[in-house]
Each structure stands twice: as C-alpha cells, then as structure tokens.
Amino acid sequence: MVDPSLRVREVTKTFPAPENSLTRRLALDCVSLTIDGGELVSLVGPSGCGKSTLLRLIAGLDAPDSGDLLIADEPITGPSAERGLVFQDPSLFPWLTVRRNIEAGLVARGVLESQRAEVAEFMRLVGLDSFADAYPHHLSGGMAQRAALARALINHPKVLLLDEPLGALDAFTRMRMQDEVVRLLQARRTTSLLVTHDIDEAIYMSDSIVIMTPRPGRIDQTIPVALSRPRDRGSSDFLALRSHILQVLHFAGSNDPAQNGLVAT
Amino acid sequence: MLQSTETGRVEVAARHSPQTSAPELMGDRIARQRPLSTRAVLAVPAAAVLTLAIHLITARNQLEAGNRSYSISLATFLLVAVVLAAAQCWRPRLRAQLGRFRPLFTVGVLLLAVWELITSGFHLLPLPYFPGPASVLQSMITDHALLFDSTWHSLALLLSGYALGAVAGLVTGVCIGWSPHARYWGMPLLKVVGPIPATAWIPLAMVISPSALFSAAVLIALAVWFPVTMLAASGVSNTRSSYLDVARTLGAGSRYLIFRVAIPAALPSIFVGLFMGLGASFLTLVVAESVGVKSGLGWYVSWAQGWAEYAKVYAALIIMAVFFSTIMTLLFKVRDHLLVWQKGMIRW
Numbered sequence: 001m002v003d004p005s006l007r008v009r010e011v012t013k014t015f016p017a018p019e020n021s022l023t024r025r026l027a028l029d030c031v032s033l034t035i036d037g038g039e040l041v042s043l044v045g046p047s048g049c050g051k052s053t054l055l056r057l058i059a060g061l062d063a064p065d066s067g068d069l070l071i072a073d074e075p076i077t078g079p080s081a082e083r084g085l086v087f088q089d090p091s092l093f094p095w096l097t098v099r100r101n102i103e104a105g106l107v108a109r110g111v112l113e114s115q116r117a118e119v120a121e122f123m124r125l126v127g128l129d130s131f132a133d134a135y136p137h138h139l140s141g142g143m144a145q146r147a148a149l150a151r152a153l154i155n156h157p158k159v160l161l162l163d164e165p166l167g168a169l170d171a172f173t174r175m176r177m178q179d180e181v182v183r184l185l186q187a188r189r190t191t192s193l194l195v196t197h198d199i200d201e202a203i204y205m206s207d208s209i210v211i212m213t214p215r216p217g218r219i220d221q222t223i224p225v226a227l228s229r230p231r232d233r234g235s236s237d238f239l240a241l242r243s244h245i246l247q248v249l250h251f252a253g254s255n256d257p258a259q260n261g262l263v264a265t
Numbered sequence: 266m267l268q269s270t271e272t273g274r275v276e277v278a279a280r281h282s283p284q285t286s287a288p289e290l291m292g293d294r295i296a297r298q299r300p301l302s303t304r305a306v307l308a309v310p311a312a313a314v315l316t317l318a319i320h321l322i323t324a325r326n327q328l329e330a331g332n333r334s335y336s337i338s339l340a341t342f343l344l345v346a347v348v349l350a351a352a353q354c355w356r357p358r359l360r361a362q363l364g365r366f367r368p369l370f371t372v373g374v375l376l377l378a379v380w381e382l383i384t385s386g387f388h389l390l391p392l393p394y395f396p397g398p399a400s401v402l403q404s405m406i407t408d409h410a411l412l413f414d415s416t417w418h419s420l421a422l423l424l425s426g427y428a429l430g431a432v433a434g435l436v437t438g439v440c441i442g443w444s445p446h447a448r449y450w451g452m453p454l455l456k457v458v459g460p461i462p463a464t465a466w467i468p469l470a471m472v473i474s475p476s477a478l479f480s481a482a483v484l485i486a487l488a489v490w491f492p493v494t495m496l497a498a499s500g501v502s503n504t505r506s507s508y509l510d511v512a513r514t515l516g517a518g519s520r521y522l523i524f525r526v527a528i529p530a531a532l533p534s535i536f537v538g539l540f541m542g543l544g545a546s547f548l549t550l551v552v553a554e555s556v557g558v559k560s561g562l563g564w565y566v567s568w569a570q571g572w573a574e575y576a577k578v579y580a581a582l583i584i585m586a587v588f589f590s591t592i593m594t595l596l597f598k599v600r601d602h603l604l605v606w607q608k609g610m611i612r613w
C-alpha cells in the first residue's frame with residue numbers, strides 16, 4: 001500500500017496587495033512540512049500566518065508561486081476527491097437534503113449506484129440517520145458540521161483538510177465534536193491537517209502541532225504531542241504542554257513586526 | 266348596520282391580539298380572533314342582499330330590462346352565501362376557515378353595488394364609456410365564444426413566446442454568469458440591447474417577419490429573455506465560492522459545478538427574473554395583439570373599442586385579469602415546489 005504521506009516542499013505563495021495592484025504580498029514564505037500517513041497534525045498561529053492559504057494549496061484550489069506539494073509522491077495539480085475539505089462554515093448545499101448532501105461526492109464521481117450502501121452507513125456514523133430527509137437549515141451547528149464531515153469522508157480521501165471546522169460551535173458541542181472527529185479519523189487512519197485557533201483543541205486532537213508565524217507566513221516549529229489517548233484536558237502533562245505552546249506563540253508573536261503587516265488570508 | 270358590525274369586529278381583534286407581529290397576514294389575524302360574533306357570519310349575505318336590491322331598483326329604471334343574467338348571478342351568490350353562513354353557525358371549523366375571506370368578499374360585493382350606483386344608478390359617468398356591471402356580464406355571456414377563442418389564442422402565443430424567452434434567457438444567463446469569455450462579450454450586448462422595451466422593436470419586426478404571429482412570439486421572447494438572462498447571470502456568478510470549493514474537493518467536474526451547484530444556488534434569483542419576464546410578457550402580448558396580431562384578448566379589446574362597445578372592453582379586461590393572475594399563480598406554485606428548501610429561511 002502506498003504511504004499516503006503529505007509533503008510540502010519550500011512552498012511560496014503571494015497575493016496581489018489590496019492597496020496597490022502592482023505589488024504582491026508574501027503569504028507563505030518557503031514553507032516546508034511533512035505529515036506521515038495516518039497522522040493528525042494541527043496548524044496553529046495568529047491570524048494572517050497563512051494557515052488557510054496553505055490548506056487551500058494542499059486542496060489544490062490555489063497554485064503555489066514556487067515549491068512542490070506531494071501526496072504519496074504524486075504532485076498536487078488541482079482539486080481532487082482524494083483531498084477532502086471541511087470549512088468552519090459547513091457549506092452544506094442548502095437545496096439538498098442531508099442524505100443528498102452526503103451523497104454529493106458519490107454523485108460527482110459517478111459512483112453513487114455502486115456505493116449507495118455507504119450513504120446509510122456514514123449517516124449512522126455521524127448520528128444523522130433520523131435527519132436524512134431534513135434540509136440543512138433545520139440542522140444545528142454541530143449536526144451540520146457532522147454532515148459536512150460525513151460528506152467529505154464518504155469519498156475515503158487520503159488526506160482530510162479541516163479549516164477551523166469546530167470554530168463556530170459552542171464550547172460543549174465543540175468538545176463532544178473533538179472526540180467524534182478523532183474517533184472518525186483514527187478509525188480509518190486518514191491523514192489530516194487541522195487549522196485551529198484553539199490550543200486546547202490542537203493538543204487534545206493532534207499527533208503534532210505546527211506553529212506558524214505571520215507576515216510573511218512561516219513555520220516556526222513543530223511540537224509533537226506525546227500524550228496517550230484518550231487524553232485528559234486537565235492532566236498535568238496536558239497543561240504543561242499548553243503553557244509551553246503559549247510561550248512559543250507569545251515569542252513568535254513578539255518577534256513579529258506587525259507594522260509591515262500581511263493581510264489575514 | 267353593516268359598517269358598525271365591521272368596526273366592532275376590528276376593535277375586538279385589536280383587544281384580543283395587541284402584540285401580534287406586523288408582517289403577519291391581515292387575513293390570518295382576522296381569522297384567528299375568537300369568539301366570532303354570529304352577526305359577523307351574516308356580513309357577506311347582507312352585502313349580497315344590499316347589492317341585489319340596488320341592482321333591482323336601478324334595473325327597474327332601465328329601458329332595456331331584457332337581461333337578467335346579472336340578477337341571477339347575484340341571487341346565486343346570495344344563495345351560496347346564505348348556505349355557507351348557515352353552515353358556519355353549526356361548524357366552528359368551517360367558520361374559522363372561511364373567516365379570513367369574509368372581509369374580502371363583503372367589500373368586493375359592496376364595490377359591485379358602488380359600481381352599479383355610479384354608472385346605471387345615478388349616471389355619474391358618461392355612457393357608453395362606463396357601462397354598469399350588468400351589461401358587462403351580459404356581453405361576457407353573449408360573446409363567450411369569441412372571448413374563449415381570444416383567450417385561447419392569447420394563451421398559445423404567450424406560452425410559446427414565454428417558453429422560448431425563458432429557455433434562451435437561462436442558457437445565455439448561465440453562460441454569462443459562468444464563463445468570463447461569455448461575460449466579456451455578452452455583457453455589453455445585454456446592457457445595450459436588453460433595456461430596449463420589446464414593444465419598441467415592433468416596427469422592425471413588422472418589416473422583417475413573414476407572419477405577425479411569429480414576430481409577436483419573438484417579441485414576447487425578447488421581453489422575457491432580458492430579465493431572465495440578467496438575473497440568471499447574477500445568480501450564477503454570485504454562487505458562494507465555498508459551495509464550489511467544497512464541490513471541487515468532492516471530485517466534481519465542471520458539469521456538476523454548473524448544473525448541480527451554480528444553477529441550484531442561482532435558482533432564487535432566476536425566479537425573480539422569471540417573474541419580471543412574465544410581467545413584461547403580458548405587456549408585450551397585449552401590445553402586439555392590438556397592433557399586428559389579429560387574434561387574442563388584446564386584439565379583442567381594441568376591436569370592441571373600435572365599435573364603441575365598452576361593455577365588451579371591460580368584459581375582456583376582466584378575463585385578462587383572471588387569465589394573467591392565474592398564470593402568475595401557477596409560476597408561484599412552480600417556484601414554491603422547486604424552492605421548497607428555502608422554506609423557513611426566508612419569508613415569501
């Protein structure tokens with residue numbers, strides 16, 4: 001079996017500066033990153049550090065100015081069903097019922113007939129079987145995000161990209177969803193990249209945490225999370241790691257000359 | 266007596282539901298208030314009696330007392346109203362259901378009486394331009410074959426023109442909304458040609474086209490095409506980018522992106538265009554029929570006007586109103602069916 005590892009090599013991305021269309025601003029400056037197959041890695045950093053930009057490059061929705069992006073040694077040339085994406089806003093298609101939303105990937109790839117059985121399985125997996133025929137606006141935030149996860153996972157992606165997927169949820173739903181996402185991803189050993197603002201979430205969920213610094217977006221360091229699962233949010237190891245990361249982020253933040261600021265992406 | 270009953274009921278409504286929210290439908294609010302006084306049930310029959318009485322009195326002064334269809338219709342209406350009123354006394358459910366229509370029908374029937382009074386009654390308006398309701402109904406009945414035929418021709422012309430324009434508008438609109446090339450070349454054309462009212466093309470159409478019917482259909486299509494194209498293009502190009510991004514990462518090709526993401530996302534906007542186009546198509550239909558086409562309700566109106574038979578003009582206008590509003594209602598039904606997923610998201 002091919003190792004579904006994700007390699008980002010010296011990737012640079014610029015955007016046109018909003019105030020002057022002739023100059024460009026550096027969003028990602030020579031970013032390199034390797035994620036082994038089956039790992040869940042979090043990207044943490046202040047806004048404007050290029051987390052979401054990096055995610056869009058890996059998804060293939062944007063192309064880098066220079067550098068390589070590889071999945072299992074294959075270069076990424078455009079969006080594909082092997083790299084699923086979940087946004088903070090679930091972005092369920094409002095004109096489709098929950099069932100049809102989850103089916104969307106199968107329909108798009110033309111494999112609905114052969115894999116129809118999986119639809120019910122995934123709806124059960126995310127606990128939405130009783131909402132199969134509801135329209136998205138009837139769902140709560142947590143249910144909508146679970147549907148979005150099922151919609152991404154039904155394609156059995158090699159890599160799942162999560163852009164602050166739990167950012168809009170209330171604290172209790174959020175903690176429950178963190179457990180659920182970890183369970184779903186670990187069960188199928190999906191390589192995942194999670195963008196988050198929440199340090200606790202990053203420590204609780206991921207195998208390692210990549211700290212990014214803004215203006216221009218760079219990777220500061222990668223911190224492995226060597227805590228056994230299931231994790232205890234109150235354990236002393238957890239809290240020690242948390243304060244260590246806060247310290248790193250603080251230094252990363254204070255080094256930053258915010259005046260020549262790059263716009264948040 | 267009638268007026269005092271009405272104001273009394275409105276006061277009851279105000280007392281019972283002072284906190285009712287503003288956007289609620291008037292009819293719903295009126296229907297919900299309880300208990301309903303028994304006298305309120307008599308509002309419609311009472312109005313019908315009044316209208317019938319006024320008609321019988323004015324008709325006695327008329328020279329030609331030949332037609333009775335109006336009195337018969339009013340009497341039938343009265344009979345139905347009395348039966349329904351009696352039924353409402355026994356069945357509270359029926360009373361609640363019909364309650365919302367009561368003010369509407371009462372005022373409607375009273376307006377007929379007012380019409381009768383100012384025309385045939387006191388001759389406040391000059392004849393033959395303003396006939397009374399009785400003669401309008403009479404001409405509707407005597408000329409029913411021609412009116413039916415005209416309605417049929419109008420329907421055929423309207424539907425063929427509308428279908429042509431809507432389909433063409435959808436195709437060009439989706440192309441302009443989706444492809445930057447189509448937008449670059451299509452938008453200037455749309456902005457220059459589109460705002461010209463379709464009726465302004467009539468002189469040109471008369472010269473070019475082999476048949477008046479064909480050119481009328483094309484003009485109606487043109488009138489529909491512009492708003493549908495405009496709104497479809499704007500709907501498609503305003504599709505939320507996250508829908509498209511997600512669909513791409515689900516393995517969607519451009520066919521899926523256009524037909525299963527962009528067009529459904531644009532559907533609310535497309536329907537706005539279809540409604541605007543429908544209004545424009547009515548206008549173009551009537552103008553085209555009164556100028557070139559030798560059939561249809563528009564032709565009937567100008568033909569009857571030529572003979573100074575104004576009762577027939579009004580008869581055709583009433584049929585036109587019913588005809589157009591039925592088509593409008595059908596389009597609403599189609600929209601409600603296709604946009605069922607919006608229910609609860611926006612107020613229609």
